Amino acid sequence: MSPSALTSENSAIVMIDHAVGFGNVFRSHDLSLHVNNTVGLAKTAGVFGIPLVLTNGADTGPYGPLFSELRAETGDAARGREGNFINAFQTPEFAAAVESAGRRKLIMSGLLTEGCVLGTALAGLERGYEVYVAVDATAGETLETHQVAVQRMIQAGVVPVTWLPWPLSTREATPTTRRFRDSSA
Numbered sequence: 001m002s003p004s005a006l007t008s009e010n011s012a013i014v015m016i017d018h019a020v021g022f023g024n025v026f027r028s029h030d031l032s033l034h035v036n037n038t039v040g041l042a043k044t045a046g047v048f049g050i051p052l053v054l055t056n057g058a059d060t061g062p063y064g065p066l067f068s069e070l071r072a073e074t075g076d077a078a079r080g081r082e083g084n085f086i087n088a089f090q091t092p093e094f095a096a097a098v099e100s101a102g103r104r105k106l107i108m109s110g111l112l113t114e115g116c117v118l119g120t121a122l123a124g125l126e127r128g129y130e131v132y133v134a135v136d137a138t139a140g141e142t143l144e145t146h147q148v149a150v151q152r153m154i155q156a157g158v159v160p161v162t163w164l165p166w167p168l169s170t171r172e173a174t175p176t177t178r179r180f181r182d183s184s185a
Helices: 020-024 031-048 068-074 092-101 113-126 143-156
Strands: 011-016 052-056 078-080 105-111 130-139 159-161
Touching: 011 031, 011 092, 011 113, 031 052, 031 068, 031 105, 031 130, 052 092, 105 113, 113 130, 113 143, 130 143, 143 159
Parallel strands: 011 052, 011 105, 052 078, 105 130, 130 159
Antiparallel strands: none
16 A cells, blocks of 8 residues: 555545445444534535545435435435445445546445445455545444444455544645535534
8 A cells, every 4th residue: 555645636535335324224323423423424525536436326215315415415426326236336336436536546435334344445455456444434234233343344455544533644734725604504
């Protein structure tokens, strides 16, 4: 893996299945903290001009739409996918979206750690990407399944990060200008 820092020029953020239905399944993290961390990661993409690939099943599917807070931040950026794939790269639209970002370093988050995040991270490595997982914007059914999945990813070559220190550790001096929605209006 390259020792270079994660920057807006070499990284893309990939968010997988942050669906409300999974909020009833995962127990490895507090739901409100998970949602806040996930929204923070999405905002990082906008502030630093980092490509964002956001995928989720159909809103009418078994796990439903994205968390409303995440949808409010990302708008219609979600790229739905058909099928029940543990590896999102099996969906041609997802693979094309990641490829079109033109970045070799992928910072992933999602639900569930031991399912779609694990499968997609391992497939990313197989495709030659450097994969990082924001472990505090990722959650599993239990703390144990989350931790074991993270360990399995580390053993395969995935680098664990957290959503906040990572943008602070980049070598970039200033973020790009971005207007945030004014929630007080």
